[in-house]
Amino acid sequence: MTSYVTLPYPFEPTEAPPEYRGRPIIDPERCIGCGACARACPPDAITVEDDLQRGVRRVKLDVSRCIRCAFCEEACPAMAIKLSREFELATPNKEDLIQIVEIPLVKCAVCGRYTNATVRQVAKANAITTHLPQALREEMSGYVNLCDRCRRVRAASRIYESIPIFHKPSTKATVGEVHGSKT
Amino acid sequence: MGRKLKSIWVFHLNTGACNGCDIEILDVLTPYYDAERLGVKLVGSPRHADALLVTGPLTRQTYYAAKKAYEAMPPSPRIVIAVGTCACSGGIFYDSFSVHGGIDKLLPVHIYIPGCPPRPEEILFGIAQLVGLVNKKVKQVVQRASPELKTEPLERLWLDLREETRRVVGYFDRDEVLNTFKELVLKAYTRYDPRRSLEKLVDEYCSQTDDPRLCFVMKYLYTRFLDILEWYKKSHYNIEDMLREEAWRRAT
Numbered sequence: 001m002t003s004y005v006t007l008p009y010p011f012e013p014t015e016a017p018p019e020y021r022g023r024p025i026i027d028p029e030r031c032i033g034c035g036a037c038a039r040a041c042p043p044d045a046i047t048v049e050d051d052l053q054r055g056v057r058r059v060k061l062d063v064s065r066c067i068r069c070a071f072c073e074e075a076c077p078a079m080a081i082k083l084s085r086e087f088e089l090a091t092p093n094k095e096d097l098i099q100i101v102e103i104p105l106v107k108c109a110v111c112g113r114y115t116n117a118t119v120r121q122v123a124k125a126n127a128i129t130t131h132l133p134q135a136l137r138e139e140m141s142g143y144v145n146l147c148d149r150c151r152r153v154r155a156a157s158r159i160y161e162s163i164p165i166f167h168k169p170s171t172k173a174t175v176g177e178v179h180g181s182k183t
Numbered sequence: 184m185g186r187k188l189k190s191i192w193v194f195h196l197n198t199g200a201c202n203g204c205d206i207e208i209l210d211v212l213t214p215y216y217d218a219e220r221l222g223v224k225l226v227g228s229p230r231h232a233d234a235l236l237v238t239g240p241l242t243r244q245t246y247y248a249a250k251k252a253y254e255a256m257p258p259s260p261r262i263v264i265a266v267g268t269c270a271c272s273g274g275i276f277y278d279s280f281s282v283h284g285g286i287d288k289l290l291p292v293h294i295y296i297p298g299c300p301p302r303p304e305e306i307l308f309g310i311a312q313l314v315g316l317v318n319k320k321v322k323q324v325v326q327r328a329s330p331e332l333k334t335e336p337l338e339r340l341w342l343d344l345r346e347e348t349r350r351v352v353g354y355f356d357r358d359e360v361l362n363t364f365k366e367l368v369l370k371a372y373t374r375y376d377p378r379r380s381l382e383k384l385v386d387e388y389c390s391q392t393d394d395p396r397l398c399f400v401m402k403y404l405y406t407r408f409l410d411i412l413e414w415y416k417k418s419h420y421n422i423e424d425m426l427r428e429e430a431w432r433r434a435t
Contacts, residue, residue: 006217009304010311016302019355023297028326029333043268043275056327063321064271064285067299070354077342078334090296090309091319094271094287097297100325123332128339131420 016085021068023086026061026101030080032120033057033103037072037081046072055114056102063089063097078124108147110154115147188260188314190222194232198249198286200239203300204267208236210303211310221310229255234262234313235290240269240276241283253290262313263290266306268299336429340411340422341365347407351400360397363388364404372430377423381405 007014016022035048038059045065050057061081072081089097105114106122122144129137143151197205211218212225226232229252241249253261265286268274273284286292296309311317335341341361348361367388371381385405389398415422 005214006220007215007304009216009307010221010316014304016304020302026326028328031328032332033328043273043277062272064295064297065268065274065277066297067268067275074349079338079342087298087302087305088308088320089298089301090294090305090312091321092294092312094292094295095323096319096321097271097295098323100323101328102325103328104330119330120328120332123330124334127332127334 016087018085020085020087021070022084023063023089023097024061024066024068024070024072024081024083025086026059026099027080027082028101030078031059031101031103032078032080032124033059033101033118034077034121035059036075036077040071040075042069042071043067050105050114050116052105052114055105055107057105057118059101059103061099061101063099064094106145108150109145110150111147113147115145117144188233188262190224191234191262191310191313192224192226192232193234193236193264194226194229194252194256195236196229196238196249196252198237198239198245198270199242199282200267200269204238204270207300207303207306208238208266211306216303216307218307218310221307221314221316223310229253230257232256233260234264234293236264236266237270237286237290238266240273240279241286241288243281243283246283246289249286249289262293264294264296264309264313265292266296266309267301268297271295271297274299337422337425340415340426343411344404344408347404347411348400351403360400360404364401364408367401368408368426369430369433372423372426373434377427378409381408 033048038044038046038048043065045062045067047060047062048057049060068083070083073083091097103118103120106117106119107113108115125144126141129140132140143154146154195205195208210216212223229235233256235253235256237249239245253263263286265271269276270286272287273282276282277284283289294309294313296306298305301309308317312319344364345357345361348357348364352360367384368381371377371384374380382405385401388401392398412422
């Protein structure tokens with residue numbers, strides 16, 4: 001009886017062992033676009049950038065730079081990125097190794113421009129504060145929809161209002177105007 | 184690469200790799216993987232080679248050596264194969280002062296084989312693609328996500344526990360161990376005194392398993408779970424009610 005030593009691989013399919021770390025794959029249904037993976041990634045294979053014209057955040061995963069360290073998987077708060085067991089990645093074109101996930105951004109409730117938070121991030125922020133008292137929740141949910149600038153203006157005006165000697169009823173009405181005049 | 188390639192003679196060039204990829208290439212040449220049945224032969228000089236098998240990022244030190252090796256090859260077909268993440272794009276060293284980047288900064292690359300290091304099968308797949316036996320399987324994906332958020336109930340609690348599991352369990356077994364503990368927690372929360380019944384369940388699990396490491400992990404996770412509950416309690420987060428709800432939802 002003859003026994004074959006050689007793996008018949010390219011002619012017959014084979015699978016990687018269960019502990020194998022293959023290419024990472026982002027689950028577009030779960031990713032919230034927080035960029036924790038991009039911060040954790042040692043070779044910067046994952047990059048996150050905001051496209052303010054189109055109102056999307058692009059999470060770009062370049063597998064040709066990935067070193068399979070699984071730091072992204074450790075860092076992900078939404079359990080969206082996972083290392084798969086896929087290994088047949090050889091390609092003549094490097095662009096084939098890129099995965100891009102686009103997540104819509106939130107529009108600022110005051111000035112109407114796109115903010116630096118995604119819709120899912122805001123939904124998540126609202127979801128994890130369900131245990132807080134109603135008044136505090138309302139106060140907080142007023143801030144999550146704002147862009148950085150409007151948030152600062154709003155916080156400053158709230159502090160201003162809370163101090164009785166400075167209090168003027170007209171302050172609240174000028175929030176939008178201050179923002180508009182400076183930009 | 185106008186005509187189909189039959190038997191590729193390969194010159195192996197290391198432009199600054201950590202030797203990981205080189206060892207995988209050695210593996211490919213062993214009788215188990217046997218790249219020679221695809222016509223591949225390793226040669227000692229670039230003058231005899233059809234293909235340049237490059238591993239490692241292109242360092243400043245090896246820039247001219249790589250150029251000379253390429254120029255010494257016969258004018259046709261002059262194939263360049265980039266093996267490993269570093270040769271493909273620079274990898275972890277991409278922004279180092281002494282590294283130019285991937286080999287594609289200097290030479291036209293015919294096939295990229297990423298991986299850190301790539302499996303021998305992965306290298307075989309790349310060679311098979313060059314010879315024309317298989318087609319590529321990957322392509323660029325652009326996915327537009329919907330605004331809806333998809334979360335699991337009690338996601339934060341499981342993430343906290345995963346953080347704790349990480350301290351004592353390795354990468355591979357972690358999810359499985361955590362899922363076992365999850366089942367125990369949810370089972371305990373259908374009962375009257377969940378904390379005590381969880382302790383009992385953990386003890387029961389430990390007496391059943393013959394692996395002392397699993398026993399240690401479960402007991403460790405139990406103590407950490409209590410600490411996490413205390414922490415949630417301090418921040419007025421009523422996690423136990425949510426746990427009970429979830430447990431009943433699962434049970435029914």
